[in-house]
Amino acid sequence: MNADMNAGEKPGMAIMISGTGSNMDAIISATRRGLLAARTVLVVSDRPDAPGLKKARTKGIKTLAVPYEKGVPREKAESAIIGAIKAERAEWVVLAGFMKLLTPNFIQAFRNRIVNIHPALLPSFPGAHAIRDALAARADITGVTVHMVDELMDHGTIIAQEEVAILPGDTEESLAARIHATEHKLYPRTLQQLFHEDF
Numbered sequence: 288m289n290a291d292m293n294a295g296e297k298p299g300m301a302i303m304i305s306g307t308g309s310n311m312d313a314i315i316s317a318t319r320r321g322l323l324a325a326r327t328v329l330v331v332s333d334r335p336d337a338p339g340l341k342k343a344r345t346k347g348i349k350t351l352a353v354p355y356e357k358g359v360p361r362e363k364a365e366s367a368i369i370g371a372i373k374a375e376r377a378e379w380v381v382l383a384g385f386m387k388l389l390t391p392n393f394i395q396a397f398r399n400r401i402v403n404i405h406p407a408l409l410p411s412f413p414g415a416h417a418i419r420d421a422l423a424a425r426a427d428i429t430g431v432t433v434h435m436v437d438e439l440m441d442h443g444t445i446i447a448q449e450e451v452a453i454l455p456g457d458t459e460e461s462l463a464a465r466i467h468a469t470e471h472k473l474y475p476r477t478l479q480q481l482f483h484e485d486f
């Protein structure tokens with residue numbers, strides 16, 4: 288728990304997405320069902336057309352879209368994001384399918400308070416195509432990792448992992464469906480432990 292927080296107060300999260308936002312959805316429903324004691328104070332996307340942004344708005348959650356301009360250093364978009372997260376006084380930054388690599392400047396602004404979910408058993412299959420890569424490697428098992436975020440891509444202290452078997456005949460779609468189902472349970476449960484228990 289953050290030292291500045293009063294006991295009993297729910298920590299604020301800024302959730303960052305780039306696409307569908309199904310993990311964001313699972314996290315928000317866990318807060319509403321009392322499974323995760325936290326508040327979603329902001330949803331941020333680098334893509335104004337991300338379907339997850341619309342979902343967040345229909346749930347009455349404040350959203351922000353910050354497109355990254357081509358040829359412009361990432362720090363420019365990030366400084367707008369950092370400012371908005373600080374203005375909402377979020378204690379935690381929760382990456383849920385945010386597909387831009389964060390710069391050291393961003394990591395420094397929220398050191399040890401940024402969490403990510405990745406659809407593989409890290410350190411295996413980092414990157415943007417982890418499910419496809421696990422299938423292409425003919426792995427028997429892949430899974431889901433929740434980890435603290437440092438300066439490297441899909442890297443940092445691992446806080447939870449769960450295996451997902453790759454079945455004969457699996458396609459990227461069928462495997463992704465099982466991985467997502469696992470993510471939707473593992474992420475809210477792990478955030479609850481991270482925010483409220485000692486790791």
Ligand code: GAR
Nearest residue numbers: 306307308309310384404405406414
């Ligand atoms: C999730 O499977 C997440 O693990 C992955 O993006 C997907 C987002 O789905 N993240 C990464 O690959 C990070 N390298 P969602 O928008 O439906 O939550």
